[in-house]
Amino acid sequence: MLAFIIRRILQSIVVMLMVALLSFTLFRYVGDPVVSMVGRDTTFEERAALRETLGLNDPIVVQFGRFVKNASMGDFGISYEQRRPVIDLIAERAPATLELSFVSGLFALVVGVFMGVYSGLHKDGFLSKLFQSVSLVGISLPPFLIGILLIYLFAVILGWLPSMGRGEVRQLGFWSTGFLSFSGLISLILPAITLGLFQMTLIMRLVRSEMLEVMRTDYIKFARARGLTNRAVNFGHALKNTLVPVITVTGLQLGQIIAYSIITETVFQWPGMGYLFLQAVQRVDLPVMGAYLVLVALIFVVINLIVDFLYYVVDPRLRMEGGAVS
Amino acid sequence: MSEQLLDVQDLRVMLPTRKGLLTAVDGVSMSIAAGEVLGVVGESGAGKSLTGAAITGLLEPPLYIANGKIELEGKRIDNLSYSKMRRIRGKQIGAIFQDPLTSLNPLYSVGRQLVETITTHLPVSDAVAKRQAIDLLKEVGLPAAEARIGHFPHQFSGGMRQRVVIALALCANPRLIIADEPTTALDVSIQAQIIRLLKRLCREHKTAVMLITHDMGVIAETADRVAVMYAGRIVEVGPVKDVIKNPHHPYTVGLMNSIPSIAREVEWLTQIDGAMPRLNDIPDGCAFHPRCPHAFERCRRERPNLIPMRNSQAACWLCKKEGADEQRQ
Numbered sequence: 001m002l003a004f005i006i007r008r009i010l011q012s013i014v015v016m017l018m019v020a021l022l023s024f025t026l027f028r029y030v031g032d033p034v035v036s037m038v039g040r041d042t043t044f045e046e047r048a049a050l051r052e053t054l055g056l057n058d059p060i061v062v063q064f065g066r067f068v069k070n071a072s073m074g075d076f077g078i079s080y081e082q083r084r085p086v087i088d089l090i091a092e093r094a095p096a097t098l099e100l101s102f103v104s105g106l107f108a109l110v111v112g113v114f115m116g117v118y119s120g121l122h123k124d125g126f127l128s129k130l131f132q133s134v135s136l137v138g139i140s141l142p143p144f145l146i147g148i149l150l151i152y153l154f155a156v157i158l159g160w161l162p163s164m165g166r167g168e169v170r171q172l173g174f175w176s177t178g179f180l181s182f183s184g185l186i187s188l189i190l191p192a193i194t195l196g197l198f199q200m201t202l203i204m205r206l207v208r209s210e211m212l213e214v215m216r217t218d219y220i221k222f223a224r225a226r227g228l229t230n231r232a233v234n235f236g237h238a239l240k241n242t243l244v245p246v247i248t249v250t251g252l253q254l255g256q257i258i259a260y261s262i263i264t265e266t267v268f269q270w271p272g273m274g275y276l277f278l279q280a281v282q283r284v285d286l287p288v289m290g291a292y293l294v295l296v297a298l299i300f301v302v303i304n305l306i307v308d309f310l311y312y313v314v315d316p317r318l319r320m321e322g323g324a325v326s
Numbered sequence: 327m328s329e330q331l332l333d334v335q336d337l338r339v340m341l342p343t344r345k346g347l348l349t350a351v352d353g354v355s356m357s358i359a360a361g362e363v364l365g366v367v368g369e370s371g372a373g374k375s376l377t378g379a380a381i382t383g384l385l386e387p388p389l390y391i392a393n394g395k396i397e398l399e400g401k402r403i404d405n406l407s408y409s410k411m412r413r414i415r416g417k418q419i420g421a422i423f424q425d426p427l428t429s430l431n432p433l434y435s436v437g438r439q440l441v442e443t444i445t446t447h448l449p450v451s452d453a454v455a456k457r458q459a460i461d462l463l464k465e466v467g468l469p470a471a472e473a474r475i476g477h478f479p480h481q482f483s484g485g486m487r488q489r490v491v492i493a494l495a496l497c498a499n500p501r502l503i504i505a506d507e508p509t510t511a512l513d514v515s516i517q518a519q520i521i522r523l524l525k526r527l528c529r530e531h532k533t534a535v536m537l538i539t540h541d542m543g544v545i546a547e548t549a550d551r552v553a554v555m556y557a558g559r560i561v562e563v564g565p566v567k568d569v570i571k572n573p574h575h576p577y578t579v580g581l582m583n584s585i586p587s588i589a590r591e592v593e594w595l596t597q598i599d600g601a602m603p604r605l606n607d608i609p610d611g612c613a614f615h616p617r618c619p620h621a622f623e624r625c626r627r628e629r630p631n632l633i634p635m636r637n638s639q640a641a642c643w644l645c646k647k648e649g650a651d652e653q654r655q
């Protein structure tokens with residue numbers, strides 16, 4: 001078990017180094033950082049001096065080493081556009097994105113699992129067929145369209161929910177939260193649904209097919225033959241056996257939610273990291289783009305790590321053999 | 327004790343398909359006395375397992391019971407609701423399935439699965455249930471039961487897992503156990519152990535067993551009475567000694583001849599020619615007549631019912647003929 005943890009963490013570090021290399025290449029070679037920093041009337045000598053002080057004449061390996069060292073301490077340089085440290089910009093925006101992602105992930109997981117279990121148990125019921133049709137919509141419509149449709153229906157026609165922004169935000173230390181005010185909470189509803197709908201339908205379809213599969217197994221028949229209650233059979237025995245693939249997909253999809261909140265944040269004018277990234281792309285703000293890349297990769301890596309540990313918790317077969325086999 | 331523990335009358339199980347209704351089990355009647363071992367034997371698809379599933383109320387839709395009644399200790403159980411039937415399953419009728427490797431949930435320890443079953447049916451605390459579970463595991467011959475109760479199914483061998491499955495079937499002390507091919511998936515060397523264990527436990531607990539198998543040898547060793555099934559019907563039923571020594575139905579004769587024996591030295595293993603008819607293709611008259619070496623005109627036209635012989639019953643016109651001949655003489 002310990003060997004497994006250490007191996008996984010080492011693998012994660014390798015992955016992060018690869019991403020850091022990409023990010024480093026991005027800002028070192030897409031355009032000239034010196035040109036981006038100085039004004040038009042800077043002399044050639046001044047530019048050369050700046051190049052020297054910035055260390056841009058050092059060997060590439062040394063520069064990369066410095067980049068990794070700084071990045072690991074959270075220093076991604078200064079935004080070309082806003083003239084402020086990138087890490088501050090991201091720290092300001094991260095709570096908005098993380099709260100949105102958390103709520104939509106929770107929505108996708110809870111509603112998806114519930115609908116999946118229901119339609120797996122009653123596969124010919126009316127509701128299951130309805131869920132199946134709804135899920136087709138969720139899978140096939142792009143999120144920006146869903147977002148606009150939701151805004152049109154709930155904000156424009158019905159006027160029930162706000163169409164943009166985070167509502168009232170309270171400050172808890174460095175963390176700005178929308179959870180503590182009514183307007184903050186209702187502002188979360190539409191973007192969370194928009195962002196999580198695809199994941200919800202994915203989870204629902206996965207749980208449904210896994211449930212159908214598991215219900216056919218001998219141990220479910222035997223559990224019934226032992227006279228266990230329906231609840232014990234369906235939720236104790238069947239659902240738990242569907243969890244391993246569900247954890248895999250949910251983990252990966254949670255990463256997707258955070259990484260691809262860009263579109264939803266744009267549609268809802270949500271002041272999060274995705275919105276920041278989009279602005280950075282438009283203005284070729286390379287340090288922000290590079291930092292965002294590293295951050296998203298970090299989130300993916302951490303989630304994958306957590307997913308691997310959850311397998312261990314759920315499946316005793318891995319607990320026993322995993323250390324030796326994998 | 328003349329009162330029957332289980333009484334099945336004219337059970338008919340139907341399977342609706344796109345091409346119409348098929349009869350999977352056709353008018354099966356059987357009874358099991360308390361403590362008795364009834365062997366049910368036949369080829370794959372003869373309806374043995376479906377009969378068992380119908381008794382436990384676990385027929386898989388779209389299969390359904392179209393006719394007949396099933397009584398347990400004089401009370402009808404075939405028309406009970408799912409939740410009432412659930413209370414009978416495990417508590418009064420236990421079940422053992424073919425494949426011990428897949429009968430246990432891989433994510434729970436065997437102890438948890440035992441405790442869960444015990445507390446579902448008996449009003450005992452988890453701690454008491456756990457003690458009972460350890461006793462049961464000892465009873466089924468699991469070495470170091472205290473230590474192994476927390477182990478997961480994949481940590482046991484096939485034979486050990488089937489012992490756990492038997493413990494699970496016995497844990498609420500049912501009156502009847504339906505054992506569907508309990509040894510088929512096991513090594514031959516383990517099969518005998520498991521059969522002996524099952525037999526001993528059922529004698530000690532006074533539990534009746536319906537032993538479903540295609541292995542005539544297991545039946546001969548274990549059962550008190552035997553019912554031979556073919557194409558959804560019982561073709562011969564009687565005390566195991568009579569049926570084995572003096573089989574009347576040509577199908578039973580064929581089954582007996584197919585058991586290889588060390589005593590007889592043969593070049594070829596005998597088999598019954600042909601295959602059992604599919605459900606949508608059961609011939610008129612006696613279902614066995616296309617494969618029967620003795621078939622005659624009446625077998626093609628009319629379907630025989632069970633005809634009482636000296637100690638057993640057989641559904642074969644030959645028996646009628648013999649009986650008539652005997653009467654004429």
